[in-house]
Amino acid sequence: MRGRTLQQCATGRAEELPGAELTHPSGEGWDVFKVHGKVFMLQTDITGEPLVILKAAPSDARTLREAYEDITPGYHMNKQHWITLHPDGDLDAGMVKDLVTESYLLVVGNLPKKQQPVSPATFGRQS
Structure with missing residues (x-):
């Protein structure tokens, strides 16, 4: 994905997720996406490139870092x-959307059941 397209793709997916909200607690240089006050995605271009930062299970994070330079x-x-996605590499839109969804579900899974906007075990699965 090229430049800002990475962030646009990630934002588009985050906006589709139940209970997700965009906040700016650290000012305009950071977009922080939360569900019930818990962060699941950050975006910034403070380093000079548009980055997407996502939560990941430690074993998945390690595997992803080994498999993708980006x-x-x-x-x-x-x-x-947490992992950082960089633009201009081999990541495609489907993978970015899947990683955003997985980050969201990791956070939702740690919320009290009454606060979970979806079931992390069944969300997105076809019946």
Whole structure:
């Protein structure tokens, strides 16, 4: 994905997710997407390139970093639990959308059941 297209794709998917909201707690240089007050995605271009930062299970994060040059440890986040997506590489829109969804579901899964806008076990699965 080229430049801003990466962030536009990720934003489009985040906006489709139940209960997701865009906030700017750190000012205009950071887009922070949350579900019930918990962060699942950040976006910034503070490094000079448009980045997308997502939560990931530690084993998945490690595997993704090994498999894709465009996925690195989370920028300014816990390096085991967060990944950074970089533009202009081999990541396609489907993968970006899947990674955003997975990040969201990891956060939703840690919310109290009453606050979960979807069931993390069944969300997005065809019946």
